[in-house]
Amino acid sequence: MKSGDGSVWLWRLAPFVSIGVLLLGWEWLARSGVFTPFQLPAFSVVVQRIWEQAQSGDLFINVGLTLYRSLVGFLIAAIAGIIIGVGMWRSAGIRWFFDPLISVGFPMPKIAFLPIVILWLGLYDVTKISMIVLDAIFPVITATLIGVRNVDRELIWSARNLGTREGELMRQIILPAAMPMIFTGLQVALPIAMIVAVVCEMLMGGYGIGGAMMTASRFANSAGVFAGIVEIAVVGFVLVKAMAFIRRRLLAWHPESLEPSTV
Numbered sequence: 001m002k003s004g005d006g007s008v009w010l011w012r013l014a015p016f017v018s019i020g021v022l023l024l025g026w027e028w029l030a031r032s033g034v035f036t037p038f039q040l041p042a043f044s045v046v047v048q049r050i051w052e053q054a055q056s057g058d059l060f061i062n063v064g065l066t067l068y069r070s071l072v073g074f075l076i077a078a079i080a081g082i083i084i085g086v087g088m089w090r091s092a093g094i095r096w097f098f099d100p101l102i103s104v105g106f107p108m109p110k111i112a113f114l115p116i117v118i119l120w121l122g123l124y125d126v127t128k129i130s131m132i133v134l135d136a137i138f139p140v141i142t143a144t145l146i147g148v149r150n151v152d153r154e155l156i157w158s159a160r161n162l163g164t165r166e167g168e169l170m171r172q173i174i175l176p177a178a179m180p181m182i183f184t185g186l187q188v189a190l191p192i193a194m195i196v197a198v199v200c201e202m203l204m205g206g207y208g209i210g211g212a213m214m215t216a217s218r219f220a221n222s223a224g225v226f227a228g229i230v231e232i233a234v235v236g237f238v239l240v241k242a243m244a245f246i247r248r249r250l251l252a253w254h255p256e257s258l259e260p261s262t263v
Contacts, residue, residue, distance in 0.1 A: 041223045046230055049223040058212065063231060066197050066209045069125060070239075073132025074193040078186055081137045085144025085182075086170070098141070106138045111199060118204070128200040135196045136189040143185025147178030183247045190243050194236050209235075 023043050029035065030042035037045070053059035088095040114131055121127040151174050159173050175182075201210025209228050216224025 070197040077136035081140025139188040147181030
């Protein structure tokens with residue numbers, strides 16, 4: 001192994017050192033007597049609780065449902081956000097209609113609409129997914145609009161002068177050129193989708209990581225609550241890393257893929 005390869009591996013493993021220190025500190029603090037087991041259960045106890053959930057099958061049901069809601073809402077937000085963003089760039093009328101809505105809606109806490117959505121759609125998955133779409137779509141629209149606006153105008157003019165049709169221009173030049181910025185919006189939207197899914201599950205109850213945490217809280221099961229936190233952290237970490245991997249693969253042609261990355 002070359003010395004450069006060793007430094008690369010050390011750089012990639014560096015983020016896990018801080019996580020290991022955090023978990024060791026958690027275990028030590030829980031067993032030091034500073035907190036009661038109810039206030040802060042030991043990490044080993046939380047791991048045991050997660051193992052029990054896995055043996056009973058509850059872990060896979062709850063994680064699977066949370067992932068399903070998050071990913072379905074994210075995919076809908078991604079497709080709709082890209083279409084709206086491109087539409088706002090191409091049409092002044094579409095931009096005139098959506099621009100005020102985005103300006104007002106982006107900074108708003110969309111979870112405030114949950115009671116209304118429950119009244120309209122009931123206590124079902126469609127409500128949770130709708131809330132995820134409502135939250136996750138804004139960064140996708142914004143990133144798409146910025147991305148297509150920043151495409152080199154000379155590149156577009158040259159393609160049109162060569163007789164490129166509008167559909168081919170969009171597929172072969174504009175969208176690929178805007179893809180790095182679009183992926184940035186998607187990477188922001190994915191954690192938002194996960195967060196909103198868990199929050200909706202907490203507020204609405206039922207199965208899912210958030211619902212399981214609230215059930216554990218009602219029965220004063222501290223280990224169950226912290227188990228949910230660990231599960232959210234692991235699932236979120238995997239989703240973020242998966243999205244970063246997809247970005248590197250799909251943008252292998254882009255100069256950013258040549259730069260060193262820690263993700």
